[in-house]
Amino acid sequence: MKKRALAALGAAAMLVLSGCSVTSTGAGGNDGGSTETKDITVGVSMPTQTSERWIADGDAVKAGLEEAGYDVDLQYASDDIPTQSQQIDQMITEGADLLIVAAIDGTALSSQLDAAAAADIPVIAYDRLIRDSEHVDFYVTFDNYEVGVQQATSLLVGLGILKADGSEGDATGPFNIELFAGSLDDNNAHFFWKGAMDTLQPYLDSKVLNVPSGQMTIEQAAILRWQQETAQKRMEDILTASYGNGTPLHGVLSPYDGLSRGIITALQGTGLGTTIADGLPVVTGQDAEIASIALIDQGVQFASIFKDTRKLAEQSIKTATAILEGDEPEANDTETYDNGVKVVPSYLLTSDIVYKDTIVPLLVDSGYWTAEEVASGQAE
Incomplete structure (x- = not known):
């Protein structure tokens, strides 16, 4: 660090x-x-x-x-x-x-x-x-509404509804997704949620996307203190309650890499695949934490937001x-x-979506993480 x-x-x-x-x-x-x-x-x-x-x-x-x-x-x-x-x-x-x-x-x-x-x-x-x-007196941050837009966009890209350049993809759905939000006492969580939901709402309205759990408010989706274990437990509960009848889950909106890793643990623990290639649902993230960047490189987590x-x-x-x-x-x-x-x-900074094929140009070439750290999943 x-x-x-x-x-x-x-x-x-x-x-x-x-x-x-x-x-x-x-x-x-x-x-x-x-x-x-x-x-x-x-x-x-x-x-x-x-x-x-x-x-x-x-x-x-x-x-x-x-x-x-x-x-x-x-x-x-x-x-x-x-x-x-x-x-x-x-x-x-x-x-x-x-x-x-x-x-x-x-x-x-x-x-x-x-x-x-x-x-x-x-x-x-x-x-x-x-x-x-x-x-x-002053606020220094990223454009947090846009971060939410990027999180939702990465989910849509992972599902094939959009391409990485923002153009229309080949997939038409319908897809089942679940929604996670950050801690309600963190003002940023509300901006992330609004940016994401404004982006996803047209697809929810058209039934291209569905939320089988019915948990679609920020209060239902929120994870206090952004705790990984709490996210894992919520994902496990949702899977038990809404997917025990063979209903497929295709993607999960996660606003933070720590939550993402908890969600992925829950998904893998219920036999939904170990990587995206063998059926693991698409999971988003944020913060480009090295453990999650390694998972993206391995095809386990789909994306993160690099701030x-x-x-x-x-x-x-x-x-x-x-x-x-x-x-x-x-x-x-x-x-x-x-x-x-x-x-x-305020002064707002810009962020970037990290996919597997953008790890090197965004993170390695900029010196944020090394290739060795990406391979190991641990900061040196």
């Missing part, structure tokens, strides 16, 4: 060529004068270390900020809301000048953001929007630097992300 973190350093280093000083505009209670960059601390709060994606994010942000001359307090919260709240409280108490927060629960940090505002500490929401607070966390880290560093220097950070969306109190200015 350090390799991917270091890949963000080159761009980050360009942000502070002089490495000398920044002019603070009150962030963290500074008096507005010139201060040495090394005396500025950025608190970075990440949700968990159980996902390789979040480890890569934390490493990349920390390494890039340190390269730019800042001190960094990086904390992981073990997917525990009170832990994250306490860690952020401590960052504020210890005098952080700016906070970068990837929230476990986007609705659970209002008091922490109130405290940050009282101490004049700006807050950048990282990939997950923090809701119900006016004290979110290049190096770009996300780089953009968060640019945003943090602009704020700390008293400049207006660059935003490319000032309309979409309403957190319930305000529309948060």
Whole structure:
């Protein structure tokens, strides 16, 4: 994971060529004068270390900020809301000048953001929007609605309804599918779901796609905390209840690779094939985790969505630097992300669909994973 973190350093280093000083505009209670960059601390709060994606994010942000001359307090919260709240409280108490927060629960940090505002500490929401607070200064993320569109598109491609270039495929169905969603307390899960369902709805309306379980709302499909074991259990229950009579299952919409691996375990455990070639249903994913990329390479999982966390880290560093220097950070969306109190200015990055034949150009050639890591399914 350090390799991917270091890949963000080159761009980050360009942000502070002089490495000398920044002019603070009150962030963290500074008096507005010139201060040495090394005396500025950025608190970075990440949700968990159980996902390789979040480890890569934390490493990349920390390494890039340190390269730019800042001190960094990086904390992981073990997917525990009170832990994250306490860690952020401590960052504020210890005098952080700016906070970068990837929230476990986007609705659970209002008091922490109130405290940050009282101490004049700006807050950048990282990939997950923090809701119900006016004290979110900026949001750096991917176009999460488009990620949902891509997830659904990859499912349609896997079923043969569409071709990878977006043109109409040869398959006409009908196909049976099941739907999974992320954790309801993660704002992104709702964007993923809407993008996916807007894409699938015409095919559901025309009966090209059917959902035999009847579980078609995000509340029914949601997996709390994105837990792999919970997804596996839900898939097993659906198979028992809706497919015990020989009804075929052709595909599963999954919004995250960890869920995908749980779903695949359930499918394989009930004798639905070991690979797509021998009858395993098409399963989508997200985050290009190495274990799932190996499965895609082996023909087990069909696709994932690649959100290049190096770009996300780089953009968060640019945003943090602009704020700390008293400049207006660059935003490319000032309309979409309403957190319930305000529309948060945002910078949206683009993502890519990873199929077996795009692993090399998207992931290996870019240095995100090596060919050896893809072959082994493990990060070096």
